[in-house]
Amino acid sequence: MPTTVCLRFACLAVALLGPIGHAAAQDESAAQAGFGERFRVSGFGTAGFSAYSSEVADYVGTQQPDGPGRTGETSGSLDSNLGVQLDAQILPQLSATLQVLSEYLPEGNWDPRVSVGSLRWEASDQLALRVGRFQSSTFLATDYRYVRFANAWPRPPREVYGVQPTTRLDGADLSWQMPLRDGRLMIRAGGGEVTSGAVASTAGASDEIVYRGGFLRAQWEAGSWLASASLAHNRVTFAPSGVVGQALQLLAKLDPAAGEAAIVDDKPNTALALGLAYDSETWFVQAEWARAWNDSILIDRSGAYLQAGHRFGRALPYLMLAERWTHGQKIRSGIPAAEALLRVLYRNQHSDQRSATLGVNVELFDRAMLKGAIEWVRPASGGTGLQGNIGPGYSRESPKSERLFTLNLDFVF
Amino acid sequence: MRAGFGLLLSASLLWANAALAASAATTGEERVAVIVSASVAINQLSAADVRELFLGRKQIQAGEHTLLAVDNADKQARDIFYTGVAGMNGNRVRAYWARVVFSAQGRPPPELPASEVGRRVIERPGTLGYVAASSVPPGTRVLFTFP
Numbered sequence: 001m002p003t004t005v006c007l008r009f010a011c012l013a014v015a016l017l018g019p020i021g022h023a024a025a026q027d028e029s030a031a032q033a034g035f036g037e038r039f040r041v042s043g044f045g046t047a048g049f050s051a052y053s054s055e056v057a058d059y060v061g062t063q064q065p066d067g068p069g070r071t072g073e074t075s076g077s078l079d080s081n082l083g084v085q086l087d088a089q090i091l092p093q094l095s096a097t098l099q100v101l102s103e104y105l106p107e108g109n110w111d112p113r114v115s116v117g118s119l120r121w122e123a124s125d126q127l128a129l130r131v132g133r134f135q136s137s138t139f140l141a142t143d144y145r146y147v148r149f150a151n152a153w154p155r156p157p158r159e160v161y162g163v164q165p166t167t168r169l170d171g172a173d174l175s176w177q178m179p180l181r182d183g184r185l186m187i188r189a190g191g192g193e194v195t196s197g198a199v200a201s202t203a204g205a206s207d208e209i210v211y212r213g214g215f216l217r218a219q220w221e222a223g224s225w226l227a228s229a230s231l232a233h234n235r236v237t238f239a240p241s242g243v244v245g246q247a248l249q250l251l252a253k254l255d256p257a258a259g260e261a262a263i264v265d266d267k268p269n270t271a272l273a274l275g276l277a278y279d280s281e282t283w284f285v286q287a288e289w290a291r292a293w294n295d296s297i298l299i300d301r302s303g304a305y306l307q308a309g310h311r312f313g314r315a316l317p318y319l320m321l322a323e324r325w326t327h328g329q330k331i332r333s334g335i336p337a338a339e340a341l342l343r344v345l346y347r348n349q350h351s352d353q354r355s356a357t358l359g360v361n362v363e364l365f366d367r368a369m370l371k372g373a374i375e376w377v378r379p380a381s382g383g384t385g386l387q388g389n390i391g392p393g394y395s396r397e398s399p400k401s402e403r404l405f406t407l408n409l410d411f412v413f
Numbered sequence: 414m415r416a417g418f419g420l421l422l423s424a425s426l427l428w429a430n431a432a433l434a435a436s437a438a439t440t441g442e443e444r445v446a447v448i449v450s451a452s453v454a455i456n457q458l459s460a461a462d463v464r465e466l467f468l469g470r471k472q473i474q475a476g477e478h479t480l481l482a483v484d485n486a487d488k489q490a491r492d493i494f495y496t497g498v499a500g501m502n503g504n505r506v507r508a509y510w511a512r513v514v515f516s517a518q519g520r521p522p523p524e525l526p527a528s529e530v531g532r533r534v535i536e537r538p539g540t541l542g543y544v545a546a547s548s549v550p551p552g553t554r555v556l557f558t559f560p
Contacts, residue, residue, distance in 0.1 A: 037523045044515060087520060097517040116517045125472040134517050143516030150511035175518075182461065184470050221470070224500070281500045314504075363504045366488055412511050 040087045044147045048079030048154075048408040059377070059404050060388035061155065062162040063196065065108045068404070070391050077104040079155050079408050081146055083115065093122045097134075101146060115146065115168055128175045136169040136194050137217050140228050140275030140288050149410035152284055152318065152361060153307060154371050158386045159324035159355065160303035163290040164232065164271040165196045165209065173215075183222020190215060194234070209238040211269060224280040232271045236296065238264035247345055248297065255338035261331045262297035262342070269294050284309045284316060297342075299349040300327035307357075314363040323354045324386060353385030354378045359406075368411045375404040444546035444560065445485075445493045448531070448553040450538040453478055460557055464498045466541065468509065469519050478539030482522040485530050485543055494543045497559025 052059040052069035060067040061078055068075035081103035088096045099116035118132035135143045145156045171192015178185055191214030213234030220227045239245065252259025273290040289304040302325045309318025329346045333339045359373030379385025379399040387402075447463055449455060455475045465471035466482050473480040485491055492503045501509065510521040525533055530542040531550030544550070546558050 040520065042514060044511060083515065085515060087514070089520070095520070099515065099517070116515075118517050120517060128518075130517065141512075143518070144512045147511050147515045150508045150515070179471075184465075279505075281496075363502075366503060367507055369504065412507060 038089045041084070042087070042413065043082070043084040044149055044410075044412045045082040046079050046148045046408050046410045048076055048406070050075055050078045050407075051405045052402060053404075054387070054400070054402045056391040056394040057384060057387035057402075058389040059402070060386070061104070062158050062165060063106050063167070064104050064388070065106055066389050069387070069402075070389050079148065079406065080104070081148075083146060085116070095120045095122075103146065126177055129172065130175070130190075131172045133168055133170050134173075136167065136232075137173070137188060137190075137215060138164050138230055138232055138271055139273050139290060140226070140277065140286070147412070148371075148408065149367075149369050149412045152286065152309065152316065153320060153357070154359065154373050154406045154408050157288075157303070157305040157307075157320065157322045157355075159322040159353070160273075160288050160290050160305055162324070162351075162386065163301045163303045164269075164273075164292045167194065167196050169194045180220060181222060183220055183225070186219045186221075188215075188217045188219070207238065207240050209236060209264075211236050213269075224278050226275075226277040226279070228273075228275045230271075230273045232269075234269045234271075235266045236264055236269045236294070236298065237266055238296075238298070240264075244345070244348075247341060251333075251338055251341050251345075254341065255333040255335045258331055258333040258335075258338050258342065261295075262345070264296040264298060267294065267296040267298075269298070282311055284311065284318065294330075297331065297345055299346055300330070301325065301351070302327065309361075315360055316362075317360040318358075320357040320359070321355070322357075323352075325352055326350050326383075347382070350380075350383030351386050352380035352383055354380070364409075367413060368409065371406065371408045371410060373404075373406045375406070377402045377404060443489065443493060444558050445490050445497070445543045446546040446549050446555045447494075447498075447541060447543045447557040447559075448534050448549055448555055449480075449541050450535055451552055451554045453538045453554075455480075455556065458556060460498060463541070463557060467495075467522060468499065469513065469521065475539065481537070481540050483530060483533055483540055483542045484522045484524040485527050486524050487527040487545075490527060490543060490545055494559055498557075 050068045051074045054069040056070055058067040058069040058071050067078050081101060083099055083101040085097060085099040090096055096119050097116050100112045101115040102110050102112040104110060114133060116134050118130050118134045120128055120130045122128045137143055139161055141151055141156065144150050145161065148154065169192050171190055173188050173190025175186055175188040194211040196209045211234035213232065215230060215232040217228060217230035248262060251262055269292065271290065271292040273288065275288040277286040285308045287306045291302040293300050305320060305322035307318055307320035309316045326349060329342060331342055333342055355375055355377045357373050357375040359371060362370045364370050377385060378401045379387065381398060382396055384390050384396065453475055462473055466473055466480055488503055495501045495503065495506045513519045514521065527544065530544050531553060534540045534542045535552045549555055
């Protein structure tokens with residue numbers, strides 16, 4: 001299986017760093033660099049606290065089974081994480097990275113996992129090849145979304161970063177860069193397999209969705225500006241358990257054609273994402289838009305957000321507005337019972353919502369950032385928004401607006 | 414619940430005020446000098462080149478040498494340098510490198526104690542460093558000063 005081969009290849013490379021690194025010391029450049037400069041241990045983390053005002057639903061992270069709210073008024077699991085990374089410069093043009101991350105997982109535990117295990121070969125100062133496991137690159141900050149210190153928001157806006165639920169990618173990518181208008185244009189193309197926990201409203205939270213395909217991303221950086229555009233095309237496979245799985249089986253019996261159209265077995269998926277950021281000494285503005293198309297029961301989704309803030313010394317107060325849309329029923333049936341079932345399956349994926357966040361980030365000291373935020377969440381009528389663990393008493397017809405309070409300490413080391 | 418939110422909001426405003434006060438009390442202005450070994454001939458190097466080099470976005474050749482950057486571990490020198498060359502304070506630079514490093518796309522310049530930067534620049538021609546302008550070591554040449 002390609003995934004396993006890639007990951008084993010990367011892990012093996014990391015395990016062999018010592019002897020290879022020793023051999024590399026004979027190279028002039030590598031010999032000049034000390035041990036501490038060829039091998040580097042670093043890390044990142046967040047100690048998070050959050051409180052949600054709802055008693056009938058949880059505020060959940062994109063692939064988390066529960067969160068603050070109905071499960072418990074407060075929670076530390078929404079944003080808390082810890083990552084440790086080992087980098088090694090094996091040869092002047094060849095480096096290896098192993099990153100292990102502990103966060104609250106779809107399975108409801110904190111088991112550490114390999115989030116990056118890759119080899120990077122810089123063929124020239126313009127061309128680099130990466131092989132192994134790394135983070136998928138759909139959105140502006142997907143690669144480093146876990147590193148909350150490196151981002152201005154407390155967590156990736158779910159309205160956008162859940163449009164295409166991607167996490168780690170096992171495969172390879174090729175990046176090519178060139179100077180462009182006082183900046184740098186980078187084109188990345190790659191492919192492989194992305195595994196992701198299912199969206200909680202789609203099925204059981206621990207069910208896995210597998211995407212196999214490729215992506216193309218262009219990113220331009222110049223001074224305070226950063227712009228990116230990415231296109232991903234995949235084949236999706238997803239075998240939901242529980243009620244959703246039973247519903248799909250029933251649909252196939254009621255209307256085999258609709259059942260075949262609905263089943264998520266090697267079905268096409270396309271995602272397009274655009275992002276723009278301006279980060280200067282005074283102003284910070286970042287915006288993204290994304291859309292995903294599916295040829296299966298998985299509903300088409302769009303999302304966008306705009307975040308704007310002004311720096312006052314070490315403080316960055318900001319306002320962020322975000323919205324998620326779903327795009328309705330694509331598969332229909334002439335058989336009333338099957339059509340009714342399809343409507344239920346689509347309705348349960350209705351995740352439209354709006355949110356507004358007022359926050360402030362404060363640089364506490366070197367390598368540490370304190371973030372406080374209040375987010376107002378307003379699910380659209382007819383659905384549950386992006387909330388999870390919906391309980392009895394929740395009104396889909398007229399859902400209440402809720403508030404999330406966040407206080408996080410982000411750090412790198 | 415509402416009281417809890419109020420308490421947490423008050424606490425967050427308090428630490429925001431404290432941080433703003435701390436930023437206003439930043440120590441007095443000093444200058445830093447970007448230095449290279451006196452034995453290295455560099456004909457053309459702009460401040461933008463220095464920024465791109467230290468942010469790992471560009472490789473620059475100077476004669477037979479590929480220029481390499483080293484960071485100064487002294488926080489004040491680092492803040493003055495990166496504010497001058499890239500308009501970014503120390504933590505914004507760390508955030509920039511966190512994005513690059515933790516997505517496995519590169520490594521920051523090695524960080525050396527202030528006392529080691531001059532020695533490294535002299536011992537390894539082609540290395541660019543920055544030190545307090547008042548303590549430029551002999552055997553080096555100043556390319557730029559900030560602010």
